[in-house]
Amino acid sequence: MVTTLLDSTLREGELFRVLKLSTKLELVERLADAGLKRVEITVDYPPRTTREDVEPLVKKCNSLGVEAVLHGRAIRQDLEAAAKYDAAGVGLYIALTEIHRTHKLHGISYQEGLERLMDAVKTAREMGFRYVRATVEDASRFYLEGQLPPLVDAVNSVRKAGATLVSVPDTAGLLSPQKTREFITFLREKTDAPLAAHFHNDYGMASANTVEAVLAGADEAHVTVMGVGDRNGIADLYEVVAVLEDIHGIDLGVDRSKLNSLYSYFSKVAGLRLPWRHPLSEEARTIRAGVHQSMAVEKPEGYMPEKKLRHDVENPVFEIGVYSSHRLIAHLTGLPSTDPRARSATEALARKAREKKGRLSISDIKEVLKNELGIEVDNNRLSRFFGGEKVYILAKLNPRFDPGKIYDTLVSWDDVEMVDEVYGDVDLVVVGRMKLVGQNLVERFKDIFADAIDDLKVLVAD
Amino acid sequence: MVTTLLDSTLREGELFRVLKLSTKLELVERLADAGLKRVEITVDYPPRTTREDVEPLVKKCNSLGVEAVLHGRAIRQDLEAAAKYDAAGVGLYIALTEIHRTHKLHGISYQEGLERLMDAVKTAREMGFRYVRATVEDASRFYLEGQLPPLVDAVNSVRKAGATLVSVPDTAGLLSPQKTREFITFLREKTDAPLAAHFHNDYGMASANTVEAVLAGADEAHVTVMGVGDRNGIADLYEVVAVLEDIHGIDLGVDRSKLNSLYSYFSKVAGLRLPWRHPLSEEARTIRAGVHQSMAVEKPEGYMPEKKLRHDVENPVFEIGVYSSHRLIAHLTGLPSTDPRARSATEALARKAREKKGRLSISDIKEVLKNELGIEVDNNRLSRFFGGEKVYILAKLNPRFDPGKIYDTLVSWDDVEMVDEVYGDVDLVVVGRMKLVGQNLVERFKDIFADAIDDLKVLVAD
The missing domain is CATH 3.20.20.70 (Aldolase class I)
Structure with missing residues (x-):
């Protein structure tokens, strides 16, 4: 049965x-x-x-x-x-x-x-x-x-x-x-x-x-x-x-x-977030430990269930912090993993991550790689390895526009994580991810709701 | 062993x-x-x-x-x-x-x-x-x-x-x-x-x-x-x-x-939220179903593990929505649960909750009870039944002050759920709960960091 x-x-x-x-x-x-x-x-x-x-x-x-x-x-x-x-x-x-x-x-x-x-x-x-x-x-x-x-x-x-x-x-x-x-x-x-x-x-x-x-x-x-x-x-x-x-x-x-x-x-x-503990969350596919990264960059099934990777997760993403792997940096920059520059760039990133309390933003990573290796990594390449940056959008709407309608559109966007209708100095709080490739959330929001927006504040958290 | x-x-x-x-x-x-x-x-x-x-x-x-x-x-x-x-x-x-x-x-x-x-x-x-x-x-x-x-x-x-x-x-x-x-x-x-x-x-x-x-x-x-x-x-x-x-x-x-x-x-x-799925979360002790509320208001162990109530949870809280129980309203207002006014107030709250997409704020509840029953429920009583309202505080700090120090204080406050240092128009995003009794989060924040705050926006979500 x-x-x-x-x-x-x-x-x-x-x-x-x-x-x-x-x-x-x-x-x-x-x-x-x-x-x-x-x-x-x-x-x-x-x-x-x-x-x-x-x-x-x-x-x-x-x-x-x-x-x-x-x-x-x-x-x-x-x-x-x-x-x-x-x-x-x-x-x-x-x-x-x-x-x-x-x-x-x-x-x-x-x-x-x-x-x-x-x-x-x-x-x-x-x-x-x-x-x-x-x-x-x-x-x-x-x-x-x-x-x-x-x-x-x-x-x-x-x-x-x-x-x-x-x-x-x-x-x-x-x-x-x-x-x-x-x-x-x-x-x-x-x-x-x-x-x-x-x-x-x-x-x-x-x-x-x-x-x-x-x-x-x-x-x-x-x-x-x-x-x-x-x-x-x-x-x-x-x-x-x-x-x-x-x-x-x-x-x-x-x-x-x-x-x-x-x-x-x-x-x-x-109005309920998918918890970071959930198997389908962004966290569930984010690999932070260097020893895990060093393998997952080539063979993610060493650290995630192979069937889950086949059915549910397009690819793991990485976060560069204190413990990151030089093999990840090698892949990202196109250097051979035996190149000593990959290791020294990784150590520079680790030092930067210590300063920044652990989490490097995409722009931090780009900056360190540029300064350390003289390598500019383009966004297409970065987007294969990293999720987007967390962004808060605070929108004051023109009273002629119904926040509920805008809400309905926003919930259908994949890069939006949360929308709250609020009372006070703004009308909508949108929490989402700024993707690295294509039109990002903030640009799309400004573009589509140009008429409705009286005031807009954008806060990027890293 | x-x-x-x-x-x-x-x-x-x-x-x-x-x-x-x-x-x-x-x-x-x-x-x-x-x-x-x-x-x-x-x-x-x-x-x-x-x-x-x-x-x-x-x-x-x-x-x-x-x-x-x-x-x-x-x-x-x-x-x-x-x-x-x-x-x-x-x-x-x-x-x-x-x-x-x-x-x-x-x-x-x-x-x-x-x-x-x-x-x-x-x-x-x-x-x-x-x-x-x-x-x-x-x-x-x-x-x-x-x-x-x-x-x-x-x-x-x-x-x-x-x-x-x-x-x-x-x-x-x-x-x-x-x-x-x-x-x-x-x-x-x-x-x-x-x-x-x-x-x-x-x-x-x-x-x-x-x-x-x-x-x-x-x-x-x-x-x-x-x-x-x-x-x-x-x-x-x-x-x-x-x-x-x-x-x-x-x-x-x-x-x-x-x-x-x-x-x-x-x-x-x-910087990681306790997921709402977690047994110690605010959600885990929030009772929404009317049939659950009608019992839990007197005997919470009918709907939550008794040992968990003894060890971990001071008392359940309630959310008033479409399906709420008239017994909860009776307890809240002090009416006998057989009083037909408890039932009609509950139906008025249900109608209001439908309008508001399900969640009533504390002020909504107070307003309906006042209009429907002429009863003013005081905050002490309300605080036995409800958690506080969700609030976003957006603070622009005077450059003389170190956001990191303020962060350290904020994370020690029980009514703060999340603090993000951000870049953009403000410096700190604080998410928390406004308790109903005593000095609430916003008042305390303004009071303690008066010197540091250049600008403050408060957004209440319901």
Whole structure:
């Protein structure tokens, strides 16, 4: 049995920022294009979300052959809302652990909660949904606290009631990879229900736990773009897909070549940065240690996974600091690596880097190479080795122009990392990278928004 | 056997930014204060690092009862450099896999490489180091490629030569938690060498892999503050400690109460943000989903690990958006949660949040509550529920003042998230949070640096 991914970016992501309908439709298209076959959407729940939010998304999913799963509570109101649309399925949840029943659910009994979930499942089946997922919220707590009979009973009961899938989430982020393996293996042995895995990231283990759950036989795995989700998120689409594919040979059907662009787009529309710790970040492909650079300049797979280089990363980039390699400088300048000048230029760069607290800007590098070797390295060559410089653009806009429209354009630019609409002396803060070749971000910004800009300040950080 | 943590923040962190000696000394003190007993430092390697960098750090470690481990290559030059100091130990490395020998080590043979490492170990022992770690760089590749005899031979040979610990790093970040477990278990069975675990984060699995390695019996585990390290880092100190302690009951001797402040300090001096995905981030304790809020406002352990709340997080904070809970509003305003006004105020806030694309600022919230309920909520009360607003401060400094000195003060402030020295129309960009109670960041900045500020712009993002 192959595990199916369910992408929950639209549901979990909406907790962070209300996305415009056009953005949500674009996300569905990009998810489908990346090979996702199942997408989760919050059911309409006025005034929070309305029919105008839900219906076009379900239609878009259907037109793209993606299963739309409407997510709601195990109550009649949400089921009736879901039934209005031609969605493939529903996800219905209730918590059955004591802490949730006591403090959230007004002290209902376990049996009462379970019956609500079973009833909702039966009703959903009667409504004709072909996918009916019952979520036993906070399920991992039963396991950790050794309350095995109510856990097994809940999973078996909702399965018997007609659930096509039973989700056993780690709602409060309580599990480690080892505990996850034991948890899913236990349920696999004690029940015959198809299981869905949903892991929160409170200890930073969400993606690793999801990988373990798939290896232990979970039938559905929940992920989001960048791992967005309540608190510090749930499992990350890329991490789950890449680890299972590259290390365990399990293909979840995702087209890796689409993920960089999908992540970059979502990061900006959600106003959430791709963390430097993330495998697809600029940092992840930046090599700083000299001993690593000396090899990576010719053979990057000595220091980065070869399959990751093939699928996700065009090429590593380098940062020249105190510990840089003379082989990198040789490559950059075209000198043979045995040429003593490469070594002395590297030492001059190291001294300069010490002065500058570690990070040399592109212009620092050019200046040292010119002074030390008399060599002018052109930007085309530099751009093969280095990322662009970090730049802040502060724009005061003419009141006739809508910052929101400019924002929409900016988030589609690959060299923009972050856009903030702000109040005060300026209207927009744009953070991005100045590429070395072609029109850079600042030039393009000035060019395209010339009419709208009343005042512009550019700050370059190195 | 209890696993010992080795903190490598000073070595790996220095790849990102050259830290001043006073900063490095403060880091050693903070690490010792947090209970770390072993710290790794790059050996002097002029002009990259010099005696002036290394000696005071070793002395500081010795005075605090922390073992200083000097890290260098398995060559005479680095050993002789290490021997100049009264350090507890050395870590010596060479790679033995074919890809590294061919492309980095000028085509030396496996045997030749292994002998270099054995010789270095013997010499280090003769020099009197009581801790001598031999690092078989890129060791995980042998395992993944099924080259088991050279792996086992290397570990056993360096152990026999006198290594007190053999490090088998996942240099190129190739392993998953499952493969890690198999890898360490295999070595445990085939060798009697004490093993050190060092995992890179190329697939986002470094911390999870390190947890698995400790559970499988590794004797030393390498971590850094925030997981800093080449590319997107190595295992994260907090994640490894908290998962092993809270979930597996293994106490690595770290005082959790020191970690928030240590992380905040290091983040600023290294110029690296704590990612929102991190378990100690502001995001990790921000609850956005209404169903989560409705419980967390009274019983946060329903949605966050109880041990994490006890050790690391004073209290959760909330964000009011489209999906917020009326129970949160009831708590905030002091209304009974059954009062219908709490519900209608929540719906008014949801409508406002839709308009504002999801995030309401504190002033938005105050305004809606005032208009809707006629209730003025004071800042003391608000500050129990919400974090401060994000603020950018742009400062133009009088040329008589050194931005570096101001920088040093700013990084010690808890409400500052990032400081960038920039070039252009201003000199410093400060990003931080405006707390609701007491003197806020902007007021303090203006107050303390009044003489230095030529011009100041304040931008509030919501």
